[in-house]
Amino acid sequence: xxxxxxxxxxxxxxxxxxxxxxxxxxxxxxxxxxxxxSIVGPSGCxxxxxxxxxxxxxSPTKGEIVLNGEKVKxxxxxxxxxxxxxxxxxxxxxxxxxxLGLSLQKKKTQENIDYTNNLITKYGLGDFKKHTPKELSGGxxxxxxxIRTLATRPELLLLDExxxxxxxxxRLLVQDDVYKIIKSExxxxxxxxxxxxxxxxxxxxxxxLTQRPGKVKTIVNLNxxxxxTPFERRNQPEFMEYFNQIxxxxxxxE
Amino acid sequence: xxxxxxxxxxxHYKFIRKLRIQTVVVHTIRILLLVGFLGIWELATATGxxxxxxxxxxxRVVTTFVDLIKNSNLLHHSWVTLYETILAFLISTGIGxxxxxxxxxxxxxxxxxxxxxxxxxxxPKIALGPLIIVWMGAGTKTIVAMGVLICVIITxxxxxxxxxxxxxxxxxxxxxxxANKIQTFTRLVxxxxxxxxxxxxxxxxxxxxxxxxxxxxxxSKAGLGYLIVYxxxxxxxxxxxxxxxxxxxxxxxxxxxxxxxxxxxxxxR
Ligand SMILES: Nc1ncnc2c1ncn2[C@@H]1O[C@H](COP(=O)(O)OP(=O)(O)O)[C@@H](O)[C@H]1O
Ligand SMILES: [Mg+2]
Numbered sequence: 001x002x003x004x005x006x007x008x009x010x011x012x013x014x015x016x017x018x019x020x021x022x023x024x025x026x027x028x029x030x031x032x033x034x035x036x037x038s039i040v041g042p043s044g045c046x047x048x049x050x051x052x053x054x055x056x057x058x059s060p061t062k063g064e065i066v067l068n069g070e071k072v073k074x075x076x077x078x079x080x081x082x083x084x085x086x087x088x089x090x091x092x093x094x095x096x097x098x099x100l101g102l103s104l105q106k107k108k109t110q111e112n113i114d115y116t117n118n119l120i121t122k123y124g125l126g127d128f129k130k131h132t133p134k135e136l137s138g139g140x141x142x143x144x145x146x147i148r149t150l151a152t153r154p155e156l157l158l159l160d161e162x163x164x165x166x167x168x169x170x171r172l173l174v175q176d177d178v179y180k181i182i183k184s185e186x187x188x189x190x191x192x193x194x195x196x197x198x199x200x201x202x203x204x205x206x207x208x209l210t211q212r213p214g215k216v217k218t219i220v221n222l223n224x225x226x227x228x229t230p231f232e233r234r235n236q237p238e239f240m241e242y243f244n245q246i247x248x249x250x251x252x253x254e
Numbered sequence: 255x256x257x258x259x260x261x262x263x264x265x266h267y268k269f270i271r272k273l274r275i276q277t278v279v280v281h282t283i284r285i286l287l288l289v290g291f292l293g294i295w296e297l298a299t300a301t302g303x304x305x306x307x308x309x310x311x312x313x314r315v316v317t318t319f320v321d322l323i324k325n326s327n328l329l330h331h332s333w334v335t336l337y338e339t340i341l342a343f344l345i346s347t348g349i350g351x352x353x354x355x356x357x358x359x360x361x362x363x364x365x366x367x368x369x370x371x372x373x374x375x376x377x378p379k380i381a382l383g384p385l386i387i388v389w390m391g392a393g394t395k396t397i398v399a400m401g402v403l404i405c406v407i408i409t410x411x412x413x414x415x416x417x418x419x420x421x422x423x424x425x426x427x428x429x430x431x432x433a434n435k436i437q438t439f440t441r442l443v444x445x446x447x448x449x450x451x452x453x454x455x456x457x458x459x460x461x462x463x464x465x466x467x468x469x470x471x472x473x474s475k476a477g478l479g480y481l482i483v484y485x486x487x488x489x490x491x492x493x494x495x496x497x498x499x500x501x502x503x504x505x506x507x508x509x510x511x512x513x514x515x516x517x518x519x520x521x522x523r
Contacts, residue, residue: 055430077432083423091445101431104441152431 004188005031005054005156010063012049023049025213027063031156031188036179038191038199040246041209041217047192050214051158054190055079068155077105080154084161086145088133094144095120095129101152116151123147123181139170139177146178150185157182157189163198175202175230196250200242201230208249218249310495318492319499328481332500335466335477338394339508342401343462347455349402350409357410358417358443359435375411379403379465383472397469397477404465405458412457416450417443452516459512463505 007029014021023046031037039047052058053065056076065072067079088097098116102108120126123143133141142162149157162178163171179202182189193199199206206220222242224233233239292312298304299311306314322328357364382403383396390396420443428438470479478497485493 052426055426057426057429075429075432077430079430081427081430083427085421085423087421087424087427089442089445091448100441104428104437105432 002033003030004033006066008063010060013061022213025215027215029216034186034188036189036203037205038193038203039207040199042211045209045212046214048160051160051192055081055158077152078155080149080157082145082149082159082162084164086141088141090133093130093132098148098151119147138166139174142174143177146181157187159189159191161193172231179230196243196246200239201233206246220246310492314492315496315499318496331476331478331481336504338397338466339462342398342466343458346402346405347409347458350406351413353410354413357414375407380468387473392473396473397466400469401462401465405461409454412454416447420446455512459508
């Protein structure tokens, strides 16, 4: 498989009036095409920082980030970012929310509009196109947020704890939805989470970070049958083994 | 959807009936309160408990009102004040909003000007009256300027505060979708702040009246403020009361228009 993202020797230090925080030091990480990678680690170890760097919202203090052979400098529309909260705009309809990126980038071509309309219908939101976000449930809103992210056809999706604001049952359902959508649209993704089972249920490999300053501690490759949904994975015998393995790695961190 | 047609239980209808009765009771008491107040006022002045020369009375207000309209100058005075107020309202909202946008878009300037805004905001604007008269001359310009001065800083502060409340996540989202600074403002920050703009308008409607009447107290040849000052000086308290009543009605109407606009905007959102 092709290399999609290459983070090499990245350091990031936050400066503030009273302190200097080294969030990441010497971080190396590679992500392949069509790969779904989870990042887990103790809170405050720099997970969100990694995503901000990949999105070009921050520049590394040292090192470089290369996306599809091109160095990331400054905010780039080549990635799609999904946050913990859906951040839908309450004053826009679902359809306008979804096409926001296209209209900002002046790419509202008929082809792109058809593509998003297709996504909306395909993923069960067809009846809600003209509704406002207020009228949707939390799970549906997060699906809209994902379609908004997909609309501009980014090369890589960055998901920062996108399910942690949902209640447990909804979370399991939305994990299945999001997984299905990402796989069927052939996207690569980085998922940041503090939920070990979520990481195991959804990804191809789990990257475990050390305490701050964060760097890669271990990478666990997951070998599940490709046809399983995240929910089905949870019933596999390997699931518990992976869980224990990752749990132990994180324990040594405490 | 959650609110599809639904069969309601008897309990629900009971609940709705109770709500309706409450509304009716509230409105009735409200009207009775006004009628009672006017009645007692009238009675007290009619029986001599209050001196009608000092306290005026509802019937005298009505007579004065009719009289003033017939002599055709009340409409003129009301119009002058209304015109000045609308002008002050529009100018101050426009300048305040423009200033807030500039300060929001250029954080460096915002940092420099912050203490000045705070000081100007706490300054009692009437203190500037004599200066403005000297600079702008006695007349409409000064009166409108008073109205503008009173509203403009608080509009800027309120709008700027609203702009700065937008969550960082949303700003980051706009950046990752390729928005530039202007797009972030016009597509996110401004639309998200329509409610705070409307609440600013509501405050300004009231404040513009304060400023304009203050201005008219300082210097004027016409207007409701002029009538009130004049009435006070020549001890025509009926004239003062009547002018105040007209002022109440006009201010209420203008507030009502903004409130309607708010309902309209909320429906559209
Ligand atoms: N803007 C900032 N300024 C200063 N320190 C920051 C800033 N953002 C994050 N940090 C610090 O950097 C570290 C990593 O933060 P973050 O990447 O958000 O961690 P995580 O997402 O893994 O919880 C934390 O210790 C946090 O306090
Ligand atoms: Mg985080």
